[in-house]
Amino acid sequence: MxxxxxxxxxxxxxxxxxxxxxxxxxxxxxDHGLWFPVDPGADASLCGMTATSASxxxxxxxxxxxxxxxxxxxxxxxxxxxCTAGNGRRSKKSSAGFNSTNLFVGSEGSLGFITKTTLKxxxxxxxxxxxxxxxxxxxxxxxxxxxxxxxxxxxxRIELMDEVAMEMCxxxxxxxxxxxxxxxxxxxxxEESVKSQAKFAAEIADYNGGSQFRWAYxxxxxxxxxxxxxxxxxxxLQSNPGCRAIVTDVCVPITCLPDLIAQTKSDIQQSGxxxxxxxxxxDGNFHTFLVFNPNKPEEFKKAENLASRMAKRALDLNGTxxxxxxxxxxKMAYLEKEMGPLGIEIxxxxxxxxxxxxxxxxxxxxxxx
Amino acid sequence: xxxxxxxxxxxxxDYAVKIRVKPxxxxxxxxxxxxxxxxxxxxxxxxxxxxxxKKIAKEIVxxxxxxxQCQETLRTALAxxxxxxIHVEVAGPQFDTLQPLHISKMLAQLAKDEQIDLIIVGKxxxxxxxxxxxxxxxxLLDWPQATSASKIEAKDGSLQVVRExxxxxxxxKVKLPTVVSADLRLNEPRYATLPNxxxxxxxxxxKLTPKDLGVDVSPRIEVVTVEEPPVRLAGAKxxxxxxxxxxxxxxxxx
Numbered sequence: 001m002x003x004x005x006x007x008x009x010x011x012x013x014x015x016x017x018x019x020x021x022x023x024x025x026x027x028x029x030x031d032h033g034l035w036f037p038v039d040p041g042a043d044a045s046l047c048g049m050t051a052t053s054a055s056x057x058x059x060x061x062x063x064x065x066x067x068x069x070x071x072x073x074x075x076x077x078x079x080x081x082x083c084t085a086g087n088g089r090r091s092k093k094s095s096a097g098f099n100s101t102n103l104f105v106g107s108e109g110s111l112g113f114i115t116k117t118t119l120k121x122x123x124x125x126x127x128x129x130x131x132x133x134x135x136x137x138x139x140x141x142x143x144x145x146x147x148x149x150x151x152x153x154x155x156x157r158i159e160l161m162d163e164v165a166m167e168m169c170x171x172x173x174x175x176x177x178x179x180x181x182x183x184x185x186x187x188x189x190x191e192e193s194v195k196s197q198a199k200f201a202a203e204i205a206d207y208n209g210g211s212q213f214r215w216a217y218x219x220x221x222x223x224x225x226x227x228x229x230x231x232x233x234x235x236x237l238q239s240n241p242g243c244r245a246i247v248t249d250v251c252v253p254i255t256c257l258p259d260l261i262a263q264t265k266s267d268i269q270q271s272g273x274x275x276x277x278x279x280x281x282x283d284g285n286f287h288t289f290l291v292f293n294p295n296k297p298e299e300f301k302k303a304e305n306l307a308s309r310m311a312k313r314a315l316d317l318n319g320t321x322x323x324x325x326x327x328x329x330x331k332m333a334y335l336e337k338e339m340g341p342l343g344i345e346i347x348x349x350x351x352x353x354x355x356x357x358x359x360x361x362x363x364x365x366x367x368x369x
Numbered sequence: 370x371x372x373x374x375x376x377x378x379x380x381x382x383d384y385a386v387k388i389r390v391k392p393x394x395x396x397x398x399x400x401x402x403x404x405x406x407x408x409x410x411x412x413x414x415x416x417x418x419x420x421x422x423k424k425i426a427k428e429i430v431x432x433x434x435x436x437x438q439c440q441e442t443l444r445t446a447l448a449x450x451x452x453x454x455i456h457v458e459v460a461g462p463q464f465d466t467l468q469p470l471h472i473s474k475m476l477a478q479l480a481k482d483e484q485i486d487l488i489i490v491g492k493x494x495x496x497x498x499x500x501x502x503x504x505x506x507x508x509l510l511d512w513p514q515a516t517s518a519s520k521i522e523a524k525d526g527s528l529q530v531v532r533e534x535x536x537x538x539x540x541x542k543v544k545l546p547t548v549v550s551a552d553l554r555l556n557e558p559r560y561a562t563l564p565n566x567x568x569x570x571x572x573x574x575x576k577l578t579p580k581d582l583g584v585d586v587s588p589r590i591e592v593v594t595v596e597e598p599p600v601r602l603a604g605a606k607x608x609x610x611x612x613x614x615x616x617x618x619x620x621x622x623x
Contacts, residue, residue: 027385031405031445033563123563218419219557 004028005116006090013070013090015118018047025119034121037062040324041230047072047114053106055324057229060149060282061156061188062122064324069105073116077355081115090118103350108326109361111354125156125188129198130216130225133185133205134178138162138265138277139258140208141181145281146254147204153197157186158282159229162265165236165276172235173228178212183281184229186222232278236289240274243291246300248307250314251285251323260317261286264310271302285323312337327365335366370523372426372545374417375483376451377476377490377502378410378433380442384495394594396465406442409491411449413551415558416521417489418450425523428452430483434472436460440574447569448561454574455479459586466588469497471579473505478582480510485546487528492517492550503550513543517552 002019009032016025023043026035038049039056048054050072055064062068070092071085083089084100104111135141138160145158160183161169167179185201187194202213216222228235236245252260261277268275268288279286288310290303311321311334321327321334336344344366351358351366358368382388383403391398406414420426431446433439434457443454457475459467476488493500500516507514515521515530519538522529532539533552543549561569579586607613617623 024385028403030560033448033561033566035560124560126562126564219559223557 001115006088006118008090009034009121011090012121012123013092013118014121015071015090015116016046017116018045018114020046022046022049029121030124033124035124036068036119036121038065038068046119047117050105050114050117051107051109052326053324055280055283055285057157057159057186057226057280059280060158061154066102066105068120069101069117070120071116071118072101072104072114074104074112075115076112077357077359083116085118092120106326108328108364110351110365111360113360127191127194128156128186128188128222129194130157130184130186130222131198131202132177132182132212132214132216132225133202133210134166134180134182134212135205136180136209138181138261140210141183142254142258142261142281144183144201144205144208144210145257147208148201149254149282151200151204153200154189155185155197155201155282156188157184157226159184159279160261160281160286161229161232161278162261162276164274165232165278168235168239168276169228169232172239173231175228177214183210184225186226229278232276233289236274236276236291240291242295243293245289245291246303246307247287247289247325248310249279249285249287249323249325250310250319250321251283252314252317252319254281254284256317256319257281257284257286260313260319263313264288264306267309268306271306273299273302273306275303275306280323283323284319287325329364332364332366370425370526372420372486373428373430373484374420374426374487374489375430375432375476375479375485376410376413376417376446377472377488378414378431378442378446379407379491379494380404380433380435380439381407381494381496384408390595390597394596396592396595404438404442406445407491407494407496409493409495409551409553411491411558412553412555413489413491414446414449414451415556416518416551418559419556420521420523421450423523426487430455430479430485432457432476432479434459434467434475434579435464443574444566444569445561447572447574448565449559450565451572453572455483455577456574457577457579457582459579463586463588465592466590467586468589469499469501470505470589471584471586472502473509474584475579475582476502476506477509478584480506480546482582487546488512488548490548490550492552500550503548507548510546510548512547514548514550515541515543516550518549519552519554521549521555 001017003017006015021043037058039058040054049065050069053065070090073083075081141160162181163179166182187197216225274291275288277288290306292299292303321331321338327335383405386403389398417429429451431443431451432455433442490503503516517533518530519533520531527542527544529542
């Protein structure tokens with residue numbers, strides 16, 4: 001089941017089976033001047049990305065899977081097959097009945113098995129320019145993010161890496177970026193539009209104490225820049241040989257981000273754990289990789305507690321305990337706090353309706369009790 | 370510098386496709402199979418376009434030889450930034466026996482007819498892996514050649530080219546006019562975008578026959594048989610290292 005089963009370039013939609021990956025689809029689309037911009041980094045299965053409501057660096061401009069799945073074909077726990085938006089339908093919008101498609105997006109395989117997903121595709125931007133800029137504080141970097149968005153600049157990517165991440169990134173990739181909170185930005189559009197977007201953003205950065213603005217225009221330069229960002233997890237592990245890391249993420253309204261990151265970083269520093277903070281500031285979403293030595297259970301405990309306090313902090317700021325990574329088993333306790341008992345009960349009642357024998361991915365998201 | 374660049378682009382089976390041999394063993398299945406521009410030729414086009422953006426080149430002519438569908442490949446080259454295309458139509462059995470020498474002769478004639486200063490082609494095609502066209506074209510024209518280029522710089526009326534060779538990197542200077550073949554690390558090609566694909570529809574593609582270029586494409590080779598590589602045999606498991614050594618000895622490997 002690895003076929004692209006329906007492709008409508010002039011309607012900007014495509015339907016794929018579970019074996020089609022993101023990069024595989026983009027390779028197919030590129031000769032038509034089209035692409036699927038949701039980019040979680042890995043070359044993931046698109047149906048898998050649907051099940052996990054994948055996001056990524058481009059979400060600030062193009063949205064996550066939630067905004068880009070038009071229809072799915074589902075095999076239910078009892079073997080019945082149905083299409084969430086109706087068989088073969090691929091309209092860009094609809095007011096017909098419930099939004100069943102988005103019920104399944106992000107359901108982590110707990111409501112049914114996704115055998116087809118119909119995706120919205122986009123024209124490849126004519127011009128793409130990336131930039132890197134260092135700031136004196138995390139707050140300055142996040143302020144720039146808020147101001148860029150407030151200025152209605154249609155920024156395509158705006159990513160933060162703190163000084164801890166930047167140091168590891170420099171050592172691992174043999175780069176010479178400044179070891180300071182850094183924003184990685186990307187602008188998409190026509191040549192003129194990108195020039196004016198970038199100029200305006202540079203002014204905002206400058207106003208907030210940004211320095212060392214570096215630009216990347218050519219494909220290979222841009223790819224190298226984003227490799228450093230996308231590869232950060234492996235960089236963290238390889239910078240700390242023999243260690244593992246607890247990977248976690250939270251998401252809050254953007255204006256709450258400076259405080260959240262500041263408190264989290266201070267917590268991390270006090271604990272003595274190595275924990276770079278980085279992520280999709282444009283969405284108010286950031287990740288940390290909390291490094292621990294598997295032979296030292298006290299380090300693991302510390303890392304676990306840091307992650308737990310981070311999730312609680314995000315919830316206290318009207319955010320979510322996970323922006324992208326999902327609940328699985330590890331964040332079940334926070335889901336209860338986030339949704340409240342009634343929220344959980346509603347989800348369970350839907351689950352009971354669609355999967356009364358609790359066959360689909362049991363033990364995840366919420367308990368069967 | 371104001372070069373006119375000729376870029377050869379070949380339409381090949383897409384690299385992501387699983388190749389299947391025809392049941393009659395006369396060739397590989399191409400019917401209904403996704404084709405695209407040879408990846409090394411994409412790199413060649415990209416380099417030419419960058420030279421035009423740097424004002425080193427003034428015009429890029431894309432050339433492809435093959436069946437009618439080569440027009441799609443040329444349209445992609447035009448969408449990436451080439452100015453006009455030349456399609457030499459060769460189809461059917463004649464296309465199946467086309468060899469790099471035929472293409473080199475066409476490139477050489479086009480270079481003369483179109484007053485070309487620089488020919489860039491991919492170093493090899495991913496279907497035949499020949500790596501011959503650039504070299505033979507240079508020989509036919511008595512031009513210098515810089516093959517397997519991973520960096521090209523224009524300097525004082527000539528090109529300084531870094532070549533990827535077995536021992537490492539070799540930097541040579543070649544006088545213009547010259548033939549260059551593009552290697553993998555020369556650049557990362559841009560994508561054809563929708564507006565450029567639209568604009569490319571208006572760019573001209575000249576159609577020629579091999580005869581127009583004085584090239585005889587009658588076959589010089591005969592394909593006897595095409596077969597899949599032998600099916601990989603199952604491995605054998607052994608209990609321990611001693612048994613492994615015994616087995617290796619028995620098979621004559623130790």
